[in-house]
Amino acid sequence: MIQVRGLSxxxxxxxxxxxLAVDNVSFDVRAGEVFGLLGPNGAGKTTTLRMLATLxxxxxGTAALNGFDIVREPQKVREQIGFLSGDMGQYGxxxxxxxxxxxGKLYGMDAARRASRIDALMTxxxxxxxxxxxxxxxxxxxxxxTAIARTMLHDPPVLILDEPTSGLxxxxxxxxxxxxxxxxxxxxxxxxxxxxxxxxxxxxxxxxVISGGKLRMVGTMDELRAATGKQRLREIFLDLLGLEQ
Amino acid sequence: MxxxxxxxxxxxxxxxLIRDRRTLISMVAVPLIVMPLLxxxxxxxMSRMQENAENEAxxxxxxxxxxxxxxxxxxxxAQIQLVEKDDLKDAVLKKTAAAGVEExxxxxxxxxxxxxxxxxxxxxxxxxxxxxxxxxxxxRVRESLKNSGIPASxxxxxxxxxxxxxxxxxxxxxVWGSMLGYVLLLLMFAGGxxxxxxxxxxxxxxKTIEALLSSPATRQEIVVGKNLAAMSAxxxxxxxxxxxxxxxxxxxxxxxxxxxxxxxxxxxxxxxHTVTEIAIILxxxxxxxxxxxxxxxxxxxxxxxxxxxxxxxxFVVIVxxxxxxxxxFQMSPALCLIPIFNASQMIRGILVxxxxxANFTITMGANVVYACLAFMVATKQFENxxxxxxx
Numbered sequence: 001m002i003q004v005r006g007l008s009x010x011x012x013x014x015x016x017x018x019x020l021a022v023d024n025v026s027f028d029v030r031a032g033e034v035f036g037l038l039g040p041n042g043a044g045k046t047t048t049l050r051m052l053a054t055l056x057x058x059x060x061g062t063a064a065l066n067g068f069d070i071v072r073e074p075q076k077v078r079e080q081i082g083f084l085s086g087d088m089g090q091y092g093x094x095x096x097x098x099x100x101x102x103x104g105k106l107y108g109m110d111a112a113r114r115a116s117r118i119d120a121l122m123t124x125x126x127x128x129x130x131x132x133x134x135x136x137x138x139x140x141x142x143x144x145x146t147a148i149a150r151t152m153l154h155d156p157p158v159l160i161l162d163e164p165t166s167g168l169x170x171x172x173x174x175x176x177x178x179x180x181x182x183x184x185x186x187x188x189x190x191x192x193x194x195x196x197x198x199x200x201x202x203x204x205x206x207x208x209v210i211s212g213g214k215l216r217m218v219g220t221m222d223e224l225r226a227a228t229g230k231q232r233l234r235e236i237f238l239d240l241l242g243l244e245q
Numbered sequence: 246m247x248x249x250x251x252x253x254x255x256x257x258x259x260x261x262l263i264r265d266r267r268t269l270i271s272m273v274a275v276p277l278i279v280m281p282l283l284x285x286x287x288x289x290x291m292s293r294m295q296e297n298a299e300n301e302a303x304x305x306x307x308x309x310x311x312x313x314x315x316x317x318x319x320x321x322x323a324q325i326q327l328v329e330k331d332d333l334k335d336a337v338l339k340k341t342a343a344a345g346v347e348e349x350x351x352x353x354x355x356x357x358x359x360x361x362x363x364x365x366x367x368x369x370x371x372x373x374x375x376x377x378x379x380x381x382x383x384x385r386v387r388e389s390l391k392n393s394g395i396p397a398s399x400x401x402x403x404x405x406x407x408x409x410x411x412x413x414x415x416x417x418x419x420v421w422g423s424m425l426g427y428v429l430l431l432l433m434f435a436g437g438x439x440x441x442x443x444x445x446x447x448x449x450x451x452k453t454i455e456a457l458l459s460s461p462a463t464r465q466e467i468v469v470g471k472n473l474a475a476m477s478a479x480x481x482x483x484x485x486x487x488x489x490x491x492x493x494x495x496x497x498x499x500x501x502x503x504x505x506x507x508x509x510x511x512x513x514x515x516x517x518h519t520v521t522e523i524a525i526i527l528x529x530x531x532x533x534x535x536x537x538x539x540x541x542x543x544x545x546x547x548x549x550x551x552x553x554x555x556x557x558x559x560f561v562v563i564v565x566x567x568x569x570x571x572x573x574f575q576m577s578p579a580l581c582l583i584p585i586f587n588a589s590q591m592i593r594g595i596l597v598x599x600x601x602x603a604n605f606t607i608t609m610g611a612n613v614v615y616a617c618l619a620f621m622v623a624t625k626q627f628e629n630x631x632x633x634x635x636x
Contacts, residue, residue, distance in 0.1 A: 053459045055459060055633075056634070057630065083459035085455055088452050093260075105249065106253055106254075107460065108250075
């Protein structure tokens with residue numbers, strides 16, 4: 001589903017000069033798999049995910065999502081993905097229902113399909129009580145549920161989730177984790193970045209640790225344990241970053 | 246380019262805009278409430294000031310230092326109240342007298358009128374004094390001629406008469422044309438400012454842009470949808486401004502007590518045909534304004550930054566909009582190429598009834614070209630990730 005090959009991204013600006021944010025990153029994510037991308041702040045997680053979501057163009061290398069190349073066929077790629085970032089905002093003057101209808105139209109869904117998908121997602125995420133309330137009046141959890149519904153609205157085969165539970169309370173984070181588990185069961189390919197080790201350990205089939213723009217190691221929890229000799233993901237993570245004594 | 250996608254973006258932006266209080270104030274409240282109120286207030290104030298000046302000029306005394314009795318009698322005959330003063334200039338400046346009249350002996354003797362032209366009452370009083378003295382001077386000349394046996398007709402060997410053939414509509418168009426274009430263009434840019442910032446920098450600040458960019462909508466479709474919404478906001482502002490000015494100018498002649506002012510207000514050429522012509526001129530300008538402001542506001546990361554980028558642009562618009570309304574410029578094909586100036590000049594021309602088809606076509610064509618260029622720049626900017634994700 002996702003094949004990343006030699007992906008690199010360089011940023012240049014007058015203040016910080018040229019900096020390599022992502023350095024020759026390669027990995028694969030299969031259908032029905034949750035792949036966790038773990039790394040400290042500034043490691044290159046968000047830049048990698050933004051390139052895969054075609055928001056940024058790679059400086060070199062490429063990737064294919066569900067068979068479509070991110071450089072040559074960005075529009076086709078965007079039809080295959082649901083992209084969510086933890087700090088994404090919402091259109092505050094619109095209601096969740098209006099937001100979902102808007103994005104449904106952008107995904108080319110007809111009125112009947114939009115109505116049935118919105119109804120199903122609202123039931124699944126328990127959103128019906130606030131579906132007609134302007135988003136700027138909603139709690140953070142309600143907003144994030146709206147964002148999750150928006151991401152899954154067109155039933156995409158690939159989900160790219162950048163710290164989706166960041167700043168959420170435990171029940172809302174749990175609802176999102178459940179949605180991810182359900183997506184895996186439905187055969188979706190989920191690429192997931194997080195800071196929360198317990199979450200990664202619980203959700204991810206395989207984990208890639210990224211630091212300084214480079215992918216340090218990729219494997220299942222057992223493979224990571226075998227390679228580092230550590231048991232818990234926190235210790236493995238610190239070991240791979242060279243911070244564990 | 247897929248029409249349903251563009252339409253979805255346009256509809257969403259319009260819904261977002263009409264629920265935004267700031268946009269509603271600049272787009273609807275200013276043209277519909279603030280402008281008519283200001284206009285009505287200005288007309289009433291001008292009318293009241295003129296009336297007060299005339300009344301005061303009649304009742305306020307004029308300071309004099311005159312030795313010739315006939316001059317004093319002439320002023321009294323004109324029902325001007327007189328008061329003896331030593332320092333006439335001081336009396337006028339301190340407003341203890343409306344004007345001053347001093348007779349300075351000599352051959353011929355000089356009758357000096359002192360007036361404070363910055364004070365309408367003083368000017369009106371000086372005019373009354375001047376008229377009374379002119380009447381006295383003419384009466385004396387006529388009397389001398391009569392005593393010498395010369396007919397009074399020698400004073401008027403021929404009569405000079407000047408007729409203004411412009412007509413009331415043209416005159417009114419000239420006066421209001423200089424103002425209407427300026428107000429319309431200024432409010433168009435000011436009215437478009439908040440919607441454009443909201444859909445560019447506002448989208449970045451609220452962090453909604455990533456969700457939009459990761460949808461299957463192409464960058465060009467997003468730019469077209471957003472620009473159409475911005476253009477609609479600008480055009481709605483223009484139409485509401487135009488409508489409210491037509492209504493308040495046509496209605497405000499009732500507020501004025503001056504017959505000249507009433508005639509000027511009554512004959513403003515804002516009939517449906519003229520208003521339609523003005524609206525047509527504004528279409529490509531609204532497109533240009535939307536795309537230009539969109540390109541600039543896209544650089545900003547926040548609402549506040551966007552406002553600081555676009556506010557100077559609104560001030561820049563003032564100069565060509567104001568100059569275009571000036572009567573000294575003769576419309577020419579070259580001047581029709583200057584953006585904003587050309588629209589202001591065309592609005593004045595339409596009101597005066599002096600627009601050639603060639604100039605109209607050049608203005609429309611030039612503004613369409615500028616709108617297309619600005620749109621191309623806006624699209625290019627929107628495709629630039631350094632602009633969209635500027636940190």
